[in-house]
Amino acid sequence: MTETEYDGPEDDRSGNDRSGSRFGAALDRLRGDRGIWRRGIILALCAVALTLLMVFHSDIPNRIGNLGSLTETFLPWLGLFVPLLLVLALVRRSATALIALLVPAVVWLNVFGGLIADKSAAGGDLTIATHNVNADNPDPAGTARQLAASGADVLALEELKGDVVPAYEEGLAEKYPYHSVQGTVGLWSKLPLRAAQPVDIRMGWTRAMRANVVTPKGEVAVYVAHLPSVRVKLNAGFTANQRDISANALGEAISADRHERVVLLGDLNGTMNDRALNAVTSQLRSTQGAAGDGFGFSWPASFPMARIDQIMVKGVEPMSSWALPETRSDHLPVAARVQL
Template sequence: MAQAYDKGDGDGSGGTGPGARLRRLGRRLRHDRGVWRRGIVLAVIAVLLALVMLLHAQIPNTIGNLGSLTETFLPWLGVFLPVLLILALVRKSATALVALLIPTIVWFSVFGGLLTDKQAGGGDLTVATHNVNADNPDPTGTAKDVAASGAQVVALEELTAGALPTYEKALAAKYPYHSVQGTVGLWSKYPLSATRPVDIKLGWTRAMRSTVATPEGKVAVYVAHMPSVRVKLDSGFTASQRDKSANALGEAIGDEPLGKVVLLGDLNGTMNDRALTAVTSQLRSTQGAAGSGFGFSWPAAFPMARIDQIMVKGVEPVSSWTLPETGSDHLPIAARLAV
């Protein structure tokens, strides 16, 4: 006796294949208006998140420097994407899921390029920079760790009078040329000339400039330690002095006669921070051009932002990376350049 069965290819009501399941889902979405009505708040949050990422430059700094604070941690807005996705799935909200596509696309368009590995071989000059921390308990070990990077040129920031002789002794064997200006210093395997402090409007020296005579030609190397920023309950993200210093540094770099320029240091700001525009508009980040990942450098215990920078003009970044943790609260960073 023949047994009747449903192939599921009639009106689409039966069957268990992928096509049948999609048809049933489509009917459910058409008839169950709840999946579109639920999650409106989540959808609004998703759209607002996208707007913040797109229009962060329009967030005013007049109230607690909110704009700069947002830009400092801008990549971390991506953390909200999986959170919103889970909430949208729990709520079974089609509206929230569709809206979530907007900030997801924006985040990947802005930061997706940093997730790829752009490092390459080659290059002829390795540079490194490290805020060694004035309270570093192991300056000798820190100096040796940075020197182990193989860099021909090393910049150190936050040097103290008490620790300076230790750094000089630890680095002397590998770097025959060095100069210290205030609290920043430059160590090099190649001769230095035209070395001078750079006035960044602080009243004491925290920036310098020197010509490094590499085998491939002269390079102007700047070392800078921008003033620290603070997050205070009563005044928000306070960075006015840092901003003034950044403008002064940008002016000095703009007046540089050499075409090949390298900036090393702790800028206390990210490449997204509008307050550093005077500098970032002239130079490009080695991490952004030739790094892998975000290259966060601070705080060392759990890096959340790249406020230590290697930036260049007139030379080609080949690779860029962070170095292992030392006794400082910052991670050292390094880059390989084609001069």
């Protein structure tokens, strides 16, 4: 074969493979690139700052526009900065930044990795659900039909306007023979209800209630609550003072409850990470955290970014937890199955 006719693999005429030599040459260039450790210092510092934000979020003060609670509401989304910084570190060819990024990645996985896996299990005695139906819901009858088809044994509704309550009562009557509406919240049940009454969360009107659900395995105290909304104002930032006052009042009511089995359903306008809800979250378990699949974000319904609609329990065992299909509300309904 003549020299011009050579058509073999990429190797030199002595038979040495050039592809391997190219990889080796690339490694040699990286080894010889003294700037690989000096470049990307700012990216490395960003990785450190991200780590500190995730680890010490509870130390961020709420005195300025409730900045701490705002950060904690969207805390899981801080993980998105890790792949962003990774791309920038690769573009910069910075070993320093790449190594620094391992720290926030490990911290995020340690804090939220458990939520990614499916922790649900079969079984359970009672299916419970909650939904902020939205006071301006354009189709309350359709929403009621969807919820009636959910299979929930006990269903809590929040943000009930007085003039549309009959629509929900009519739409749910066939599946739920027992119900009680207190102010703007209500509880519908396939099982008998006893001692339904409002709960004072210091708002001046009723947005929380309590009732005993009588099951074949005994009674369960069920709370329904709609804590005040948080606001983002240009001159005040993230304001949640009234929400925090009501959360503390709700926590006090649950703490004083002598019932061993307690379920809390409702729109708490805060996530499990939000320190402002400690009076509640310190006493109860999140069904999503204990037996859910993923984060279970419920708001806003069009692109859920936070789980502010909660199902929390004490004295019962969560078996599974999930979000229900979208209705005409700006929240997703959420449901759980528990073992009594």
